Amino acid sequence: MRRRIFRNLKPLTLASQSPRRKELLANLGLVFSVEPAKINEPPPESETPKHYALKLARLKANEVASQVKEGVVLAADTIVVYQDEILGKPQNEEDAFRMLELLSGNKHEVFTAYIIQEKSAILAENVVKTEVFFKKLTQEEIKAYLATDEPWDKAGAYAIQGLASYMVKCINGSVTNVIGLPLTEVIEDLLRLKVITYEK
Numbered sequence: 001m002r003r004r005i006f007r008n009l010k011p012l013t014l015a016s017q018s019p020r021r022k023e024l025l026a027n028l029g030l031v032f033s034v035e036p037a038k039i040n041e042p043p044p045e046s047e048t049p050k051h052y053a054l055k056l057a058r059l060k061a062n063e064v065a066s067q068v069k070e071g072v073v074l075a076a077d078t079i080v081v082y083q084d085e086i087l088g089k090p091q092n093e094e095d096a097f098r099m100l101e102l103l104s105g106n107k108h109e110v111f112t113a114y115i116i117q118e119k120s121a122i123l124a125e126n127v128v129k130t131e132v133f134f135k136k137l138t139q140e141e142i143k144a145y146l147a148t149d150e151p152w153d154k155a156g157a158y159a160i161q162g163l164a165s166y167m168v169k170c171i172n173g174s175v176t177n178v179i180g181l182p183l184t185e186v187i188e189d190l191l192r193l194k195v196i197t198y199e200k
């Protein structure tokens, strides 16, 4: 039995070090190479969260697209936003604790911006929003979670796909968007741009 819906019409490079993004695409049976973008993420300025995520995704896409010989590059950036405050990856334990205290018992937004680029031409760019509702967390619970290695490389200091899954009461929007790539939209764009097509 075949485990593949899509085949490539063009080579695809994922410009990401994120094991989650790689797994999300690999789960669909997509064929792609991985080339992490080596950029220093600048801190947010006065732009909106949506524009900040797009700015970072553009920087990543540009860096890798300038090096890739053939095909298209897919780059993305995910941020967590609580009442207009952008929560990136936590810097330290104190930072992670503060983030989880903000999210506790509240609604926040997760934005993932993605870019599909070929050489210097941006073929598609999009920002997708998901609303996430957290249960109330106790201090003891946050401490126990922070003792795991899960929060450190995640925006907002949690992983919906991991140990924090029980902390999420409900979401409004795409779950893969929270994990790092809004697959519905990304696949639609890759099909439209004829980077991939359906297997016969």
Ligand SMILES: Cc1cn([C@H]2C[C@H](O)[C@@H](COP(=O)(O)OP(=O)(O)OP(=O)(O)O)O2)c(=O)[nH]c1=O
Residues within 6 Å of the ligand: 015, 016, 017, 018, 019, 020, 021, 036, 037, 060, 076, 077, 078, 079, 080, 089, 110, 153, 154, 155, 156, 158, 159, 160, 161, 178, 179, 180
């Ligand atoms: C909120 C949330 C974020 N994340 C992850 C997705 C991203 O990997 C990370 C946000 O950081 P990003 O800066 O978007 O990505 P990255 O540094 O991991 O990889 P790269 O820049 O090379 O593409 O947080 C989860 O895995 N689960 C979650 O529930």
